[in-house]
Amino acid sequence: MTTDSRGGEVDVAAHSTDGRQSERAGRLSPQQRIRNWQRLAEEQFDVVVIGGGVVGSGAALDAATRGLRVALVEARDLAAGTSSRSSKLFHGGLRYLEQFEFGLVREALRERELMLNRLAPHLVKPVSFLYPLTRRLWERPYTASGLFLYDSMGGSRSVPGQKHLTRSGALRLVPGLRRDALIGGIRYYDAWADDARHTLTVARTAAHYGAVVRTSTQVVGFLREADRISGVRVRDIESGDELDVTCDVVVNCTGVWTDEMQRLAGTRGRFRVRSSKGVHIVVPRDRIASESGVILRTEKSVLFIIPWRGHWIIGTTDTDWNFDLAHPAATRADIDYILDHVNAVLATPLTHDDIEGVYAGLRPLLAGESDESSKLSREHAVARPAPGMVSIAGGKYTTYRVMAADAIDAAAADLRGRIAPSITDKVPLLGADGYHALVNQADQLASEHGLHPYRMRHLLDRYGSMVHDVLALAVDRPDLLEPLPGAADYLKVEVVYGVREEGALHLEDVLTRRTRISIEYPHRGLDAAEPVAELMAETLGWDAAQIAREVDIYNERVTAERDSQTKPDDQAADEIRSAATEARTLISEPVT
Known part of the structure; x- marks a missing residue:
């Protein structure tokens, strides 16, 4: 350890001699956790991010790669809330086209493209979906025009474009569907990812570029200088210790807890967040005979059947939730709703006994001051409820990087001097560099370590080029x-x-x-x-x-x-x- 210019101790092992961060800086080890507690106490930060979901992790990465001194604190675990309980899709959102939210779709498709090709090819993968057609004459041209718009906005840039199928062709692709459940189909592509692992990797990449990332660290109060917020008081959940963290600006990325955090800060928010519960069930892959995912229209929204390794994820619901935000609970009614809708099209119906897993998550949807004056939206909003504090909420997982950049842009008003523009569209996540070459070498790597090639590919798709650290x-x-x-x-x-x-x-x-x-x-x-x-x-x-x-x-x-x-x-x-x-x-x- 040595002393930096502000009198704080610096872990020299986490920096290379020429000033660049070494790979060790991406570690979230028990030893690093101790050092990070010391850094929180001793350093003055430009930005403190509250919330270790994908938006908070993205904001920490965005700030760190702009050259800012940043700390990220999370009360529980990385991705412990919404960011581990999504539909696990990076998608443009076909249904938003019907709502004329073309900007949102275009933005989401650009982000999906970045993830697939540059930022996280080890974590984000293409996935096909069959859209079953049930109405003659009008439905095929109507849906095709929407998918053409989807493809034209960037949907077919790195994945195949739409393909039209007869009923026989659709049933060859998805034999598990009832013959009378469709008259034809259209196949299109989106992308999926393990949301929790992706969020973790975003946070570790932020740590790699110098951010202090610390979980089990709860914000229990806010510091003030005159009329402005100047930091936070945090509590180590594991030890009970508390300390003050000083900064120029606090960025509130707590999702469904946004309103609670703003109340703790003593500020009136510029928007409200409504919690919408989404429930998914997981069933074995052999319960549905299909070579593709399926998207189904429901009376309320859409239902996805999503390939997930040796399983299918089926969901989701969309209902208000007014109880414990940390642990939204799925009910029998939620599960029955999913089973009823998916069984309406399956040749062999699913039962409760087929279910391997169930999870429920909360979407942080934006609401206005009254339900009459503002519709709920998947757009995100950024506000500055008080000098020294920025809040961001709404949005969708796919556009987390854009949300993070917008939050740090808004924080610039409280930072000293000009800040560099966001560059996270050019910063691959840890494990991305060298991934494609390692995929080509998977058989050789597997042989060297005595593993089956399938097992090695599984590891590569979870850790990318960091697989060497795992195997070491x-x-x-x-x-x-x-x-x-x-x-x-x-x-x-x-x-x-x-x-x-x-x-x-x-x-x-x-x-x-x-x-x-x-x-x-x-x-x-x-x-x-x-x-x-x-x-x-x-x-x-x-x-x-x-x-x-x-x-x-x-x-x-x-x-x-x-x-x-x-x-x-x-x-x-x-x-x-x-x-x-x-x-x-x-x-x-x-x-x-």
């Missing part, structure tokens, strides 16, 4: 390349890497976000809980009692979720889910 942990521990007990799709080394490099602090962090075991297996992660906790304990220093506590808390969570999913309404489901013990105990829930 097993050089002296070949047992770490064994499948994880209870979740054989993952290797033991991925758990160790999740703790040593990716900031996982609790069992749920690994089972729910570093991996997706909690939704990909019928046991919801219970069969893997103890083996994962024991692997985490090696790095985090847990004793037998702490291992047992982590497992018990996770078991209680799964039990509560399963029970809530049998309840008829939101209130009953929330009472069950919110009563479960938390791994992280926050002050005055919900705050951030």
